[in-house]
Amino acid sequence: MLLFTVLEDALWSAIVSVGFAILFQAPRKTLFGCAVAGGFGHAIRKFLITFGMAIETATFLGALAIGFWALYFSRRYKTPSTIFSISGCIPMIPGLIAYGAIQSLINLTHSTPETGSLLLYEASVGLIRTGLILMALTLGILIPRLVFQREKPVV
Amino acid sequence: MHVPLSPHEVLQKPPLPHEELTDVIKLSMWAGQLLLQYGADTARVEETIHRIGTALGCDWLDIIILPEGIIATTVSGVEFRTKVRRVVRMGVNFSILDKINQLSHLIVQGKADRHLTREELRRISDMGNSYNRWVVVGMVGLGCAALCRLLGGDFIAFFVTLFASSGAMFIRQEMHKRHLNMMIIVVTTSFVAQMLASVGILLKLGTTPRIALAASVLLLVPGVPLVNSAQDIFQGFFTTGISRAINGVLITLGIAVGVVFASSILRLGGF
Incomplete structure (x- = not known):
């Protein structure tokens, strides 16, 4: 059952990654790599969340996996690794959380002090969570590249 | 040496x-x-x-x-x-x-x-785009619809998102062809996506129409500016890094403006 959930998750996130890779006009030869990186990363996050890990930590670990896949594919296809890492991290963006936070923030404009404190709470939690997830995401996909793809500085 | x-x-x-x-x-x-x-x-x-x-x-x-x-x-x-x-x-x-x-x-x-x-x-x-524009429209729609599933939407929300995001992507391409200002493109695209996705709420389709609303604007997510900005700042290129971060934040705000516009017109509870 868990295996099925994780696999379904990987399938949907692979579709998301390919869709956005095409939006970014990625070369045809890289689409498979984008699908693998994106599917793998989000499936790892889903797996870890099912076992009770916080979403921020799970995002970081999933993004690390994307970063390593991107390095592998960039060597295999001799192409910039950002193509794979950016397309791969799109499924993990906290869209729903950010949407809810903005909704609460706007609703604050016509609220009473009683309802307002709840809305303010929801908005700040949502915004902080969005920021943390985004930071975990970018750090996760950058670290493999910064650590393992060092070239002799030419400039 | x-x-x-x-x-x-x-x-x-x-x-x-x-x-x-x-x-x-x-x-x-x-x-x-x-x-x-x-x-x-x-x-x-x-x-x-x-x-x-x-x-x-x-x-x-x-x-x-x-x-x-x-x-x-x-x-x-x-x-x-x-x-x-x-x-x-x-x-x-x-x-x-x-x-x-x-x-x-x-x-x-x-x-x-x-x-x-x-x-x-x-x-x-002179290379131009490597994909036909209709392939882009279809695949971006499918991508956002798959995101809707990932966020927990049901299959009705999936199809609503597919419809809304493809339509918004088409409008975005049309505006891009006419060289409109970037911020106007972002706000209008997000507004169109919301209007199209609100079909789910207005007709009471399925159980998760709100997820379709949230997922349909995700085609605008500034993934490239934000990731590049982090990368630049980490490697010490602060000027380009900060300007890319501002670009990403502006796009995000533009999405929010489009969402708020659409919601206040449609009077979708809340706004």
């Missing part, structure tokens, strides 16, 4: 004739301009310009990358050339990054001289 003892020992390359030196700076900055326009990070732009310039026969290049342009000086023997190249932001095209990467390796291996390089760069600049 071998330390050069005299200035003459440093100059191992023969000095380039005047027109060749002019050509080298023109070609290497052309490659850099394409990279910066189509979404490469600053370290890659700088490295590529340097690699192409030195491989084509210069001794050294000094390069400054700004968000609005590139300034570079090529040095060959006692001669030098300095050039400013303005960069107009035009969006993301990973195929061009891939092609320039291949070209720079060809030049370093000595398989492309400056004439071949010029032809190749001309071909890359």
Whole structure:
């Protein structure tokens, strides 16, 4: 059952990654790599969340996996690794959380002090969570590249 | 490490004739301009310009990358050339990054001289999009719909998102063709996506119409500016990093403005 959930998750996130890779006009030869990186990363996050890990930590670990896949594919296809890492991290963006936070923030404009404190709470939690997830995401996909793809500085 | 003892020992390359030196700076900055326009990070732009310039026969290049342009000086023997190249932001095209990467390796291996390089760069600049616009519309719609499933939407929300995002992507392409201002494109696209996705709420389709609303605007997510900005700042390119971060935040705010507009028109509870 868990295996099925994780696999379904990987399938949907692979579709998301390919869709956005095409939006970014990625070369045809890289689409498979984008699908693998994106599917793998989000499936790892889903797996870890099912076992009770916080979403921020799970995002970081999933993004690390994307970063390593991107390095592998960039060597295999001799192409910039950002193509794979950016397309791969799109499924993990906290869209729903950010949407809810903005909704609460706007609703604050016509609220009473009683309802307002709840809305303010929801908005700040949502915004902080969005920021943390985004930071975990970018750090996760950058670290493999910064650590393992060092070239002799030419400039 | 071998330390050069005299200035003459440093100059191992023969000095380039005047027109060749002019050509080298023109070609290497052309490659850099394409990279910066189509979404490469600053370290890659700088490295590529340097690699192409030195491989084509210069001794050294000094390069400054700004968000609005590139300034570079090529040095060959006692001669030098300095050039400013303005960069107009035009969006993301990973195929061009891939092609320039291949070209720079060809030049370093000595398989492309400056004439071949010029032809190749001309071909890359005129390349255009590698996907048919309808493929892009369909795949972006499908991508957002798959995101809707990932966020917990049911299959009815899936199809609502597919419809709304494809429609919004079509409008975005039309506005892009007419060279509208970037922020106007973002706000309008997000507004259109919300209006189309609100079908689910107005007709009470399925159990999760709100997830379709949230997922349908995700085609605008500024993934490339935000990731590139983090990468630039980590590698010490603060000017380009900060300007890219501001770009990403502005796009996000633009999405929010479109969402709020649509919700207040439709009076979707709350706003």
